[in-house]
Amino acid sequence: MQRIQESMVRVVGLRKTFGRRTVLHDVNFEFSAGKIVGLVGPNGAGKTTIMKALLGLLATDAGNIRILSQPVSVTTHTVVTQQVGALIERPAIYPFLSGWQHLQLITNSVAQMKWVVQVFQMEHYIYRPAKRYSLGMKQKLGIAMALVNRPRLVILDEPMNGLDPQSVKRLRHLIVQLAREGTTFLISSHILSELEKIIDTVILIDQGQVLLQRTMAQFQESARQSLMIRTMENARALRVLLQADYPVIQRGSDLIVSKPVALTPLLHILLDAHIQILKVNQYQEDLETVLLRLLAERKA
Structure with a gap:
């Protein structure tokens, strides 16, 4: 059957063990470009493991991952570094570098750096050493680093952690705006009330298994x-x-x-x-x- 929309991410039969513990069991899901997808489930369900596998940061025991039809693994993930932005667990911050210098590590485009600094209203502290940043400042910098290259796919793990309500609202609006322009988002968050406002699709995972994948319209029908x-x-x-x-x-x-x-x-x-x-x-x-x-x- 011909696909109506371009498949951004396709995961088939993914399995991962740590020692004797199996953390992912035959994980399968797929979503199209331009969607905002919520990956939700209890603590320890396997969400972060899936995200790391999508970035080629974690070797898996079985299955395959494709982003934009290209294979992703620890040995073949060029597409990830070029077209995917991510914030996993917590921002990778160097304490003695300024926020501006962190952005320079990712892109040479001054225009893009100015854009993301303005979007997150970081002008008054972007040139300070990151060791002087609050938790919320570091979180905004981490998200800015994920977005500064305007990647086609953005993977965000608990992006709202440490953000004040105004910053959360601003982030929501930015995600929706970028999705309308074609950026795809995979977001894991425990703040489901905020996630519900922006996502198109929900993937529910528990104990390393995908229990269901539904659109928000389908969820509303079953509520x-x-x-x-x-x-x-x-x-x-x-x-x-x-x-x-x-x-x-x-x-x-x-x-x-x-x-x-x-x-x-x-x-x-x-x-x-x-x-x-x-x-x-x-x-x-x-x-x-x-x-x-x-x-x-x-x-x-």
């Missing part, structure tokens, strides 16, 4: 929906709704209707029973809730 209702007479409202065959329970001071239902007929039933309604909220599971539920269901 459970419910109604939260508060009335002046919750006990009576509960009886009325149960008699009308609604899937409803009481939780604290609210009534929870656990399945998607038409709102207007439900409200009419309560009003016809002369029950005063104080509040109605519609709730849909967010990405974090869906992923935690899927992991719990798997382990049950």
Whole structure:
């Protein structure tokens, strides 16, 4: 079948062991150019190991990796050094070099360096020795080093660590803008509420295995929906709704209707029973809730 979009990354049958411990089990996934992909899972799931393998920094025991249709391994990863930018675990910072000198290690383009310094608002400290940088300053420098060459693929491991809310927002907007211009992102982050705002696709990994790969649209379709209702007479409202065959329970001071239902007929039933309604909220599971539920269901 002909591919509609260019495949940026393709991983097939990836396996990795450390001693007797297998950390990756037959890992398979693929995504196209220009996508923002979230690689998520519990601590120790294998996310950083996958990212290091994609960069050709880690030898694997089986499987193959291709970026832009070219093979990647510890012995053949020229494409990675030329067209991929990355921040893995923590920035590689030399304490006595300035931020500007760090950028010079990566590119000769002054225009590109000025662009990334301006984007991350680093003008007032970029010429200071990095040993005087705060955690957030070092993190922004690490991300800037990953982006300064405008690579086709950017791999970011926990990029929001140490960033203040304003810097997180600025980074989100930059990632979305660059993706629209064709840059592909693979991002691992525990801050799922932030990741959810920008990613196109989720890859969920647990215990070294890919449990699923879905678009955000597919996740939203599978997210459970419910109604939260508060009335002046919750006990009576509960009886009325149960008699009308609604899937409803009481939780604290609210009534929870656990399945998607038409709102207007439900409200009419309560009003016809002369029950005063104080509040109605519609709730849909967010990405974090869906992923935690899927992991719990798997382990049950």
